[in-house]
Amino acid sequence: MPTLEDVARRAGVSTATVSKVLSNTPYFTEATRNKVLLAVKEIGYVPNLAARALSSGKTQIIAVVFPYVYDAIFADPRILCVLEGIDAECNLRGYNLLISTPRLIEGSVDENYLQLIQSGYLDGVIALNHVPFASVLDPVIKKGLPAVSIGGPPSAYSVSSDHHAGGVLIMEHLLELGHRRIGIITVPDSINTGTEQLLQGIQDAAQAGGLDFNSLPKAVGDYSTASGTDCAAQLLRQHPDLTALLCLNDRMAMGALQEAHRLGLRVPEQLTITGYDDIPAAATTVPPLTTINQRSLTTGYEASRMLFELLNGQKPESKIIPVELVVRGSSAPPARR
Amino acid sequence: MPTLEDVARRAGVSTATVSKVLSNTPYFTEATRNKVLLAVKEIGYVPNLAARALSSGKTQIIAVVFPYVYDAIFADPRILCVLEGIDAECNLRGYNLLISTPRLIEGSVDENYLQLIQSGYLDGVIALNHVPFASVLDPVIKKGLPAVSIGGPPSAYSVSSDHHAGGVLIMEHLLELGHRRIGIITVPDSINTGTEQLLQGIQDAAQAGGLDFNSLPKAVGDYSTASGTDCAAQLLRQHPDLTALLCLNDRMAMGALQEAHRLGLRVPEQLTITGYDDIPAAATTVPPLTTINQRSLTTGYEASRMLFELLNGQKPESKIIPVELVVRGSSAPPARR
DNA sequence: AAGCAATAGTTAAACGCTTAACTCTATACC
């Protein structure tokens, strides 16, 4: 592989000149610039990123970190959407994307990950901050790397969905349709801040509608479709009079949909089911899911924009991405009784 | 950040010694090894990967490349599964995963990507080789990097699903159920070798069953759910007597399912619909899809295993991953007429 | 005509690691 020196020799200048021309440092004649550029083309020079990284301390690599919890990592289509947003932005700026999936063991993060963070290989990191008890961002911040968190603590630079609003929207939707006997398919308590806010929103809307949130039947799932099926089964068995199931994510809603079908309950005529996230599959279920769209693409995009501002030495404001109620076919007024 | 030299000073040895101890080169006393390891712990030394890369030529980074074609990139859940398999294996071996999504413009690949390949940042690459007309692997191979292709040309080191078998299985399934009037929802001709084999398998099974493949009604989609809906609508309009729709992927099958529902056709009683891929959502549609499972996780795993063998200087055999017919609720014998 | 600033380019050190080549024991062998 040709090196800077080869280019320099060919162009009849010093390596410093070549380096500076390539990095657009001012103070060069057009003639020199052209000579250099020509030489680069002729011998097909491509800079060695490792050398550049060592010398400049900048690697042009940013990491997207999503810790391994539950099955919520690779099974979650939302991650792909967020990733797409991030990727698009990075591609534009010539940055490379490294993905890291640290294993969380006993509230701590695995050794590989720690090494990576400290290895000097990263210019910055974007974390999908699922778990409050072991922030994957702590080592990043300690190392002094620019970091932005998606759905993370507002303490850090972060972009999050407005989950409180999401909770309000979905509950209001159910109340407006006339539902009062609503089952909640939820997840373990405060698995992350986003969920807390979402539940709070649901609660606030319930209260406002004169419904006691605490007395609503609940079942605890783990985000997976299978758990949605189980929770729906359990709720409908114990409370056959429920007219709606509010699920904390789409995959559990899809599971609930399946269970409803198995029980011979027609959705939405006999049972309303709502989701949350608006994953691609939510639009294609039968009936398609009423849900909350989180604008995952925008989220990813904003996160990388924020990271790049940090890399430029700016101090961006944390962002809250608005959510949107998407009414599809899985919700309707409760049946007369 | 502490460097090798700091460790060496602290341990009272030379940097070479430290380096060798850390890389497990033989010929050291336990005492020395312990001294070094202790010093490493004490000052919290972590090797600088950029320096290591520059010096050794090994970066511990492998790239997963999936070109941007159609919407089939980030929208495709299969990619996540494959990625998960690759990630698991890389994590085990202490390698880092970089993802690259080259843009294909006029049969060529974008400049960023080319630079990355030649930058010396990569130890190897795994490509999801969707497009035959612009192999993203060409520049990789030219650069001399170990490369393995998933679903790529058998000319390269590759791991592919046995799509021919998949085609046979799904068509045989339909024939065994008694279907003869089968509509095919396909994609543009030979978009990739996998699809060619799949179609060939379908054709062979049809022939074996005494059915003329060429005379079967076909509609051309683009892998997306929406196109599945359109194709189904078109086929059912032009050929109301169809008893089954064979779709070349699950997402189009899900679209078809929606259209069937819209038309008031009950699946599978009045219309059988089959998919291909067995994406997670396929198990949760109503009714769940009969489809072909490609073992994406295994595919990813085998691809990285193969890459690591290449990195070790071995010459692995290309692998064909067997597929599996998954019979769910969307297929049944055709209705009497 | 001297002084100065801006422009154009060079030299060489530094980044932090690996590794070939070397030195210096201590032991083994005949």
Add this chain to the structure above:
DNA sequence: GGTATAGAGTTAAGCGTTTAACTATTGCTT
């Protein structure tokens, strides 16, 4: 007792960039 030999460790030369510090030239003021 002399010579291999294997073990333990060191020295120093890279790897391919960037960049601070420097030199040289030109043009502009006064």
